[in-house]
């Protein structure tokens with residue numbers, strides 16, 4: 001840990017939130033907070049955006065979060081949905097035989113396509129300009145965070161000019177979000193340990209622009225060839241990606257050369273004549289999660305909190321879930337709408353959720369990265385025997401429940417699972433629910449009035465904290481346009497759902513259950529803050 005020198009400003013002005021890292025997770029957190037008027041300062045080490053290829057698929061839930069951020073209004077075109085005949089995920093062996101096929105074209109419960117291709121640098125450019133357009137958000141590029149101190153009132157962050165270490169400043173915020181990536185300095189400064197899984201593999205990632213129109217068999221294909229494990233994926237409009245595992249007879253340097261990329265892509269007839277190499281880089285795929293995601297007023301989010309091999313396309317999706325789960329809590333606490341104890345469940349809910357996804361990503365990685373021809377052949381036989389077995393493990397990301405303790409209704413099987421969004425029609429306007437009706441907390445009934453048994457006082461409390469109440473039906477004033485809500489409610493055996501700002505279910509039931517649900521939510525939100533002896537919030 002570096003020594004903290006005296007700050008150059010004696011008393012820096014205290015903003016509401018400091019964020020370290022202007023990657024996608026830090027930017028999304030900043031926009032979510034900035035849109036509510038909170039004063040946010042983001043500190044980013046590098047003077048310009050990271051240009052290398054990383055995430056290229058994103059799921060429906062993450063797109064609903066980007067919808068809340070305001071990105072989808074003008075920039076939905078950044079994302080290419082997996083649909084049609086060639087949508088989906090295929091796993092093939094070295095001989096090209098199909099080992100498993102997953103149809104990704106199912107309707108997804110968040111109102112967006114189940115899986116979507118995109119180009120991360122384009123998304124980051126949009127997010128950065130959205131953050132900069134917000135009057136209460138300041139982005140300070142070219143400053144590295146290198147020391148953190150906290151007290152009962154806030155956090156002091158020491159930052160150094162990245163290109164000139166003699167320039168130091170102190171920044172002050174009520175809370176700090178560390179979205180500073182896999183090598184998080186803040187995580188280390190807070191002394192937070194991580195748990196590592198044993199998984200580790202070097203892969204070359206090659207992004208290219210096809211110069212000719214070409215049909216591929218699937219949106220994503222994993223080639224489980226022990227001679228050369230590879231992945232081919234649609235990576236956003238007009239783009240494709242290949243990923244190749246490093247074999248022991250190839251050094252990292254050799255793998256990283258452009259001629260190696262061309263050689264490895266040749267079997268698929270991707271050549272300099274029909275494709276333009278855009279970027280290529282070698283990454284070490286790992287799996288890791290932080291043991292604590294909070295230290296007093298400091299919270300970890302995104303890759304700073306967790307890392308996974310990208311076989312399920314979930315690293316960024318998980319980071320965006322963190323941003324949403326954290327910002328609604330922080331915003332409510334700062335606004336006096338919730339006690340600080342709601343912050344305790346950020347770690348417990350998110351850590352268990354992401355661990356399940358990491359474990360599945362590692363399992364898929366181990367299957368794909370098998371280099372032993374005998375074991376690979378046995379794997380192929382097993383998978384071919386189960387090709388048509390719906391019970392066979394999928395390569396869909398799992399849909400975990402939030403971990404415990406959580407802000408959810410006790411004893412409800414649906415609580416802690418992802419909620420639903422679909423098209424509704426109100427006064428002739430058709431659109432996704434969050435755009436047409438919205439609401440941070442959503443109380444929705446199907447064919448019933450969810451407020452039937454709720455006192456005026458409880459209704460006022462719910463509306464005051466940004467709740468909306470809707471009664472949907474097939475032909476009423478809020479129309480369930482394509483029956484998606486009906487199917488969802490019937491599938492879960494309920495008539496009412498109460499959803500949280502991060503789209504997870506607080507509780508379900510019938511109108512008779514609503515007063516109890518709202519009362520228990522009010523109690524959960526209003527528990528008193530917990531202080532440690534040092535005065536910091538625990």
Ligand SMILES: Cc1cc2nc3c(=O)[nH]c(=O)nc-3n(C[C@H](O)[C@H](O)[C@H](O)COP(=O)(O)OP(=O)(O)OC[C@H]3O[C@@H](n4cnc5c(N)ncnc54)[C@H](O)[C@@H]3O)c2cc1C
Nearest residue numbers: 021023025045055056057145180181302303313315316317
């Ligand atoms: C090859 C590859 C493929 C992937 N594919 C997918 C996919 O298909 N789908 C998916 O969901 N995810 C995927 N991921 C994961 C995804 O890219 C990451 O999870 C995501 O970029 C993490 O975002 P972040 O904002 O948490 O961290 P980052 O994007 O790493 O941002 C952290 C930022 O913090 C800054 N920073 C670091 N230290 C400091 C400091 N001391 N002071 C100030 N600033 C600092 C850094 O400069 C950086 O800008 C993939 C990753 C890789 C490598």
